[in-house]
Amino acid sequence: MLGIVRQMMLEQSLKTIRPAVSVLRSFSSAAKQMNVREALNSALDEEMSADSKVFLMGEEVGEYQGAYKITKGLLDKYGPDRVLDTPITEAGFAGIAVGAAYYGLKPIVEFMTINFSMQAIDHIINSAAKSNYMSAGQISVPIVFRGPNGAAAGVGAQHSQCYAAWYASCPGLKVLTPYNSEDARGLLKAAIRDPDPVVFLENELLYGESFPVSDEVLDSSFCLPIGKAKIERKGKHVTIAAYSKMVGYSLKAAEILEKDGIDAEVINLRSIRPLDRSTINDSVRKTNRLVTVEEAFPQHGVGAEICACVVEESFAYLDAPVERIAGADVPTPYAANLERMAMPQVEDIVRAAKRACHRF
Template sequence: MLGVFRHQANGARLIVSKFLGQGKGGCSVRRPFVHASPLSRGMADVAVVADKMNVRDALNSALDEELTRDPLVYVMGEEVGQYQGAYKITKGLLEKYGIERVRDTPITEMGFTGIGVGSAFYGLKPVVEFMSINFAMQAIDHVINSAAKMLYMSGGKISVPIVFRGPNGAAAGVGAQHSQCFAAWYGSCPGLKVLMPYDAEEARGLLKAAIRDPDPCIFLENELLYGVEYPMSAASKDKDFTLPIGQAKIMREGKDVTIVTFSRQVEIALKAADILAKDGISAEIINLRSIRPLDRPCINNSVRKTSRLVTLEEGWPQHGVGCEIIATICDESFFYLDAPPERICGADVPMPYAVNLEALAVPTMDDIIRIVKRCCHRGRAAA
């Protein structure tokens, strides 16, 4: 059986090579080749030893270690090789692992995503990078109808160990077609696991967990966090460090209200909690980390303690992640509530390009403080 598996995996490599080309430079992409600096060339060889690390380096280190650990893992996408990634997440990997395992692709998401999914059917473990997760819409059939459903449709015989990753959600001045949040879109699909890290430690631990997972994972990053440094624990520096998929994290304990959020909004929620504390409101902050599976026990336990719930997300309000969380609480913890749950979302419009309008389309600190205070001053126990 092992010999058959190896034969199938080798066949998958040949398929990938045939479609993506064997030339030294790989396939043509958006930008010309830019020589890496000596520092960037060595980036993939640097061990994780720092007490702080930015999200970009955390993702790079996770990819590097998993490529070393498992020869079936490979990376593919537009500009991931010679240009070292549009956001330099794959910096240094082409030089270290070669074009067999770091594959530049044409600008055709439908094509290279299909190749990635097909190779996963045969036992390889592709990490497919979308320059923006918005472009994954070009390949949605492969993601949903092929990757997400294959385990079910094959009667549990064919797993699809693939990771789809890229920047998601609002950035800065990139317009409507590059700014929507896909957490709720993918979170509604059976067969997918949807992960959204906040800081560097989560980015590193969750990406490594996603690559090792036998199921297709959607890994949604935030462009505005790539260059931000965060503390790293001693445990997170280990090459086998992973974080459990489906487990939320309580970032701050509180007793008056539960705020459930994820990705970049965690940072805003923590800052808002500091301000609310000065007004005597103790907010508990839950960082979901995993949209699907959703850590319902963590949310329920918190709301049963605080008796109030506010959800925070930058995505559109209709059918959002907050809707699912509130539905869960109404189903499972309704009689613990002292006030109606509240939602804080992005505006129900495509993201504007103008800077002043863009700022109005995403939740602000003032929004959080105002709505949390409204929640805490309502209900039978407010007085």
């Protein structure tokens, strides 16, 4: 770590930030398959190779190859100065990383679960998010806080909470929520290259899922724009806006709805802060109906924010009340049967869309 800082002090004159190459196409011709774990690993590898300022730190990211094997092979390739195993002290290593970012390094902090980032909340919010504003732009904090977010399977309430709305409520942070492999590669690259602190919320249950990717996505220059949603499925009867794992559920719901003559448009939000309000409102003005889907708690959630922005900008276009699908307003149960009841399911989305379309 000290070696990196010394190197950076000698390179202060080289504080150029490599611009992100935005790729806006949907790459429908993709033929190759890549799972989300591989997508994240390849993005980390390519960004570390391209920029010596990028380094990783967190619990078990090195010798153990990462708790979820996202950092597999990186210690052998880049050495212990750039892949740092830390003690179980989230407040400690998050604070060190923020300090390194002040000096122009680009830390990537892995939390074994974003639930544990609560131990480091002071550094994420008070030290990282607010520094650029409070220093009148003199201090940028190019740092990424990443890890699995939301419910996994049978891990209890302390490991199952979605923090998208928590972090998205704080000015100074950018909050990204990838769904598929294209998202994982493109958004993580964008996060690493961004001059501002980014909270990168993955989903443990998606790590092993494979998705089609194109040659463009696999190119080392590939990068997605922060703050731009993607329409995963076009439709004309109802808009379904979701993020992370719930995008997959929404696409499955859309297939079921199609059999009943309901053509659903599915929006993959990708970015929670900034939120792509224009894409959401444009879709609602076409379909005249909206269903929001998230596995987080309903009160003060992402769906509530989307509902507010649609009511403010597109109220006259609505032909039905906005439907919000969210997790139950209880700490996530441990028992498998209760856990399933507490999380949104495909059938919940189908029922909500039918209500919005007056198909009871």
